[in-house]
Each structure stands twice: as structure tokens, then as C-alpha cells.
Amino acid sequence: MASVVRSIFQSIKEKGIGNFIKELKQEGYVRCLADGNLLQTKIHNIGATLVGVDKFGNKYYEKLGDTQYGRHRWVEYAQKNRYNASQVPAEWHGWLHHITDHTGDELLLLKPKRYGLEHKENFSGEGDAYIYHSKGHTLNPGQRDWTRYQTWQPTKKE
């Protein structure tokens, strides 16, 4: 605990009080007060090794030794307000779920780009713009034209 307080004072000295508070907000420490999940992750992070950061800014931690096996890898999401498991991209998914020991960065180096689409998180329940509409649905902007006939186009003759 003492080391934590010491490191806090050290960073205040380095960055100044204004920057320190700004960083606290960005890192989600302020949000911790309201969000127990985040607080627990932050506490968990103490003494853990940061294995990597993906393209979205999610941080992947690992702590071996005194952690319960199966709970030794976790992610701290980049977004502190709205986070869910679908924000983990495919390359980190395997590492995070103990499918592989290769980290996402290693996987990206290891193989040529295989995934056709950019990873997109699931926006279910996030409003009309994010709801899936079939190709025949009126709310689908690229709605398919189901008209099966061509109309006569009036052209001026003579």
C-alpha cells in the first residue's frame, strides 16, 4: 500500500496535479467509484504484467503465481463507460480464453491477414442504427429492390 501512495506522489511530482487528475479520469479511476467491476479490475491489475495492448486500446494482463488458475488472464477494456466482451478482437480472443498461449500481437505477426472484415463490436440494443435489418427490410438503407418488372419510361417523341 505504501508503494502505491509513493508512486502516486511521484507521478504528481512528474506531471503536475492537473495532468494527474486528467489521467486519473482517462484511466477510469474516477469511474471506479461508481463501477465495482472496474474497481475490481484495477485492484487486480496491481502487480500483474501487461502482456499487450490491442488496436482498440484494450489492455491484456496476466498474473501467475498467487492467482487462481483460470483467472490469471484478463482484459481491461479501453472504454470505461461501456464495455463488453465483443470488444475483444479475434486475435486476442484465443489468448484471453486460454485457447492458445500466443498473444494477439504474436498471432498478428505469425500469420498473414486472414480475417476479411475488420473486427466490429456488437451494438445490439444500441439504437436503430445498430440493429440488423434484413435486405428486404424498409429500415435497411441498402434495401433490395423487390420490383420484378420494369416500368415504361415516358420519353418525348418527335
Add this chain to the structure above:
Amino acid sequence: MGLGLLASRALRSSRIIRNSTRTIVSTPELKNADAAAAAAAADAPSDLPKRNPVGGARVHIPNPDDVIEVFVDGYPVKIPKGMTVLQACEVAGVDIPRFCYHSRLSIAGNCRMCLVEVEKSPKSVASCAMPALPDFVLSSNSGLVLLVLVENQLKYSHCISAEKAVYMHQTHDLQGPRMKIKTDTPIAKKAREGVMEFLLMNHPLDCPICDQGGECDLQDQSMAFGSDRGRFTEMKRSVVDKNLGPLVKTVMTRCIQCTRCVRFASEVAGVEDLGMLGRGSGEEIGTYVEKLMTSELSGNVIDICPVGALTSKPFAFKARNWELKGTESIDVTDAVGSNIRIDSRGPEVMRVVPRLNEGCPSFRADLKLDLTSTLPDINEEWISDKTRFFYDGLKRQRLNDPMIRGADGRFQAVSWRDALAIVAEVMHQIKPEEIIGVAGKLSDAESMMALKDLLNKMGSNNIFCEGNGMCPNADLRSGYIMNTSISGLEKADTFLLVGTQPRVEAAMVNARIRKTVKATNAKVGYVGPAADFNYDHEHLGTDPQTLVEIAKGSHPFSSALKNAKNPVIIVGAGVFDRDDKDAVFAAVDTIAKNNNVVRPDWNGLNVLLLNAAQAAALDLGLVPESDKCIDSAKFVYLMGADDVNLDKLPDDAFVVYQGHHGDRGVYRANVILPASAFTEKEGIYENTEGCAQITLPAVPTVGDARDDWKIVRALSEVAGVGLPYDSLGAIRSRIKTVAPNLLEVDERQPATFSTSLRPEVSQKVSATPFTPAVENFYMTDAITRASKIMAQCSALLKK
């Protein structure tokens, strides 16, 4: 080692011995011939449950002396002489599998699928080629080598034809046991299984990508009669595909050489394009030289092909047959009124196929079957290529919104209310005699009735149907319909075609004439411009003077007419547009009178109409008051009329076009009212032989379009002269008061009075030669002109 284990071992060893023969026959009774024979004897005829003939076939026996009796699976069947074993089986209610046999084509007997067992014959016989014989047992191989047994003793062993065998029977008065046909014995089953195995040897297993899948005879019959496994391990043969033109797609590897298409082309279509090349495994159907199939009936080979070798090119990979909804309807692209089935999926017409319609059972007419029925017998089971492939025109150039031409000459879509209000307003400002109405080629009887009533209520009587000319004679119905009826043409022995080219005007009528010419060597004389015929004919002349000569008896053809038993005269509807049409018809009447063409038992005087609407229009009395009405018209109501000549119409005339396609008519129009096409509405059409038939809606209407008669009814309401009918039933009862024959649907109504009641004409025939009535067979009306397939056909197939 327990007993059970011992027993199972014994069983296994015996099974190994049995399997060493590697048989695939699923009829183990064959192994034990005695037991099978005993079983066959056991089910002898005593009280068997009643069976019904296949497809409701009826047998009409004209001469009771010609009846013979045979046994089919123990059932006694009475059939007329000359029937084949296969037909006898059908009468007995047994459907024999077949590929090459087709009731409307000659018998080939080459697929061997119809093998049945006949008692006392050493081999199973091909039932389609084997005549059912009365009193002695024949065994034959393709009907060529015959062993004749009388009372179980061999009397003759000759190499004779089946006809001769029948003759021998008639002359020798032989008595003996009845022919016993067995269709469900182990031998018959094994024969079918073996034939099916041979057929499938070289047939590709590509049903999942084959357009015939789901309606394939080979697929069905291999399920019903084939084996559950194959033994063929070698490579299958492959055959190069042939290019038969824009309509028929070929995948010749799938062909099983039934030769139905070859026989159809040479016998029905009258083109000797297709043939069989090579022998053995190199046998293939082809055109020998690269050549398109130039027949107006070529699409029918798609229907008769029992496998997927010949399929429809425009329909290729578009739909599966189980996705389609079939609607039984009527074709309106010509005056024949072919019975069709419109296959649709959702809002789209996917294809058009013929509907079997015949007054007689599905046997050949030469078998003296019942032909006296009044049921329509219009297109047998063929349709022309135009009927089959014009359907893509229904999806192009459609009118879907009411439109008004603005001051700048451009059309603008408006609401129905505005469009009808403008039409009604203009109609009231114009003098009644300056209002004219023109019904189009594709109009149904209901809408023509409504339009005539509307115009009459407005005070005008200038209404006519295009194609009928400006002064049609609608007084005598026999003067504009085909009095012989289409099926009646088969009894004729001499034809005189006047100014008509049936091949392009009515392909199905032409097929009937060709059938007659082929069957009875009937003579055909033709007066008109040089034309394409697919049967022997005599070109007598090009102008009406020839008719006068024939009427006088000075022409060589008049003797042929005089000697004819059942002469037929067919006048083309193109004559209606001639100035001297009364004189031409008078000359024809004289010929008819001189040659006994119209008798109480035979009426051979015919008019071959061009359009679906013509006959009904004349029945309803769509005759203009004056033949110059267009010259002074100020308001023209075109109800789908695209081919009416509007050159003489004054420039300030107001033109309303009501129709379903943006064709020729819309360019002169001031207001466009969108109507539904015949596939989208219910309507009565009368064909050229005077048979009223009904179309049924297969697909929904397009956009804002409405049924023709509803538009006219709505307009009458807006104009303040409301017509007294609000439903189809009500408008039909109105029709009933004018032309009751139009409501006798699917029943031909012959004309009551003959044309001899016509008044004398003083007109003289002119020397102007007859002109062809149809320029392009493939494009005759608004729908066919919009069709891409028809455009392709006329580019490729019309020389």
C-alpha cells in the same frame, strides 16, 4: 460356443454364397421359378377389386364386331382392335413405364422400358409396339418375328409385320386362348430394372443442377422401377451440346436416345432438322450440320423430352418446379386460345407450359376413339414458341401509374382521381359522334362490353376492335368464326387457304392442317402472297381473281374441290382490312355453294382470326357507325389498341390510352390509364372457332394498374353516366343479354345460321394481291413486342 452363434455363422456363410453372383435384382422370387409360377396362378381372376383406367381414359368402340378381350394382370378388358398392349394396360388401369412412347407420336419402341410379360411368349415384349391381339398368342421382337399359336399349338412361324398378323387373324378366323398380359410379375419387374440400369449407365448424376429435376421421367421412374444400387464402374460417355437456337437449351450427355424430339420435329413440327447420328455408345441426337431449329413449335421438344437433355433456355436456372404456382389459363397472343398453365413464383410469371386439352382420351385419334365430344380440343398438348416464351414481355415496359401529358408534352404521374376527372371532363365537352372507342387485340369480353356501354351512354356508337376492319360484318356469326372447329379440320380432305398463312397467323391451326395432310394426304390450295408452308401445297395465285376463277370452275383446283368429300375453305382475317372484302367473301361463298362445302353434316367454311379479342368483339357488336369515324374524331379511347392506324386522326383530338404496356399507342396519348395484363385478371376470351374460355389471375397487378372493366366502370361514375354493374358477375349477366354464347365457357358454340343468308353484293374483286397479315410471327402485340426473347427469336430465326 452357443447355438445362436453357430446359427449366425451358418447364416453368414450362406449369405456369402448367395452374394457371390452379385445380383442387384430386388425380386428374390425369381430364384425360385416354380414358387413364383404357383403364386401367379394363385391370383387368378375371380373377384378382383375394380380398377380405373389411367388418366380417366375412355374407350369408344364404333363397331361392336371389332371388340377383342384381353387379360391384364387377370382383369378382363374389352378394347377395340388395333390397340397396343400398352394402351390395353392403360384401359385396365395399369400405368406402364415408358420413355420413347408418346401418344401423339409414332411408335419407336427403342427405350424398352415398357416391357411386360405376355403368357406363352418366350421373351418379355415391348408393350408400346405390340398390338393387343384377340385369340392367339403372339410373341415378337419389335413385332417382326411372329410365332402364332392356336390352341397352344404352333401354327405359323414367320417373319411378318404386326399388321399382317392382325390380317391373318381376321382372315383365318382363329380361335384360341385370350392374350394374357402380366405387368407385375417378377419377369416384368426384372426387365424394367435391367432396362433402367442400362439407361442410367451413361446418364450423368447431375440432378441437383439439372433444370428437369423434379419433373423428370427418368428420375421418377428410376425411383419407382429402378434398382437401389448400380454396378457400373466405368467412365460415362459425354456428348457435345448442340446449339438449337435461343429457346432450347441442350445438355446432350443427359440424352437417353428416346428419339421423341426427332419424331416430334419430323411428324408434328414438319422440320427435318433433328436426327440420330452414330450407333451404339456413339449414338447421339443432333442436327448433323450446325443449324438452328427453325420451327414455330420448337419449344414443345422441351416438354416431350423425358430427361433434362432439352430444357428451356430462358427458364434455365431460374426456378424449381416445386416452387411454382400453376394457374390454368388461356393464351391471348393469337386467336387460337391455346390452353396454357402459367407457372408463377410470387409476383413473377416464370414460365408458360401447355395444358392438355382434348375431347378424347389420351390415345391417338387414329384409334377410332371418341371424337364427338364437345369438350375443347384446341391445341392438343402443344403450344407455339410465341405462347411459350413471350412471358418476359410481361415484366418489361409496364405502365404502372396514371399519367397525363402536360403542356410541355411530357407525361406526369397523377392520381387515379385526377386522371379520370380530366378524361370525364374532356369527354363531356365533345360532341357524341366525335367520340370513338377502339378495343385492342388483347381485350377481354367484359371490358369491351363495358366500353361499348359507356360510349353508348355518352351517345356515341363508334366503337370497333382493331383487326376487324372499319366495316366488319357482325350479323352472321358463321361469317367470322371457324365453323369446322379446329379438331374438325382433321376430317377434311381438301383445303383452300385464302389470304392466310396459318403458320404465322395461328401456329396451332397450322399444326392441325399439317397433321391432316400427313395422315390423309389432303390437298392444300393456297391463294395469297408467297409464304412458308411445312406441308405440300399448291400455290394457286396471289390475288382475288384466282378465287373468281375457282368459283367459275375454270381453275384446275376447282375439280379437286368438287371431288372432295369434306372440303375446307379458310379465309384469313387479313381480308377484313381489304376494300373489296365483301366481294372476296361473296366469291368464297360461291365456291362453297358450288362445291357443297356447307352441308347439314359438314361446315367447311372458315375464317381464321388473328387476335384473341376479335371474335368476342364481333359477338358483342363492336361495329362502328361510320367507317370514316377516325377522320373526324375528337376523342379517342384506346383500350390497349396499339396497331390501329391513327394517321388520319385530327391533331387536336384527345387520346386516352388504357393498357398495360408502353407500346405504340401511348405515344399519341394524352392520358394513360394503366390496366392489368391477361395474366393478372379474369376475363372471357373467345377463340377463332367460337369457344369462349376464361383466363385466371396468376400474378398480382403491377403498380397502380386496375382491371380494364373496372377502369371503364370508374370512368363512367366520374363522368356521371354510371354503368349498372359493379362486379364481374354483374357484367357477365349484362354480356348474357348481348352474346349468351360467351358465357358457355369451355364449350364450343357453333354458329346457327350459315353465311348463305348474306345479302347479294355488287362489288367486284380488285386485282390487288393479298398481303401477309402478320409480318413477324414472334412480335404481334404489345406484350410480345416488349419481350426480349421474342426480339432475339425474330433476329435469329426470321430470315
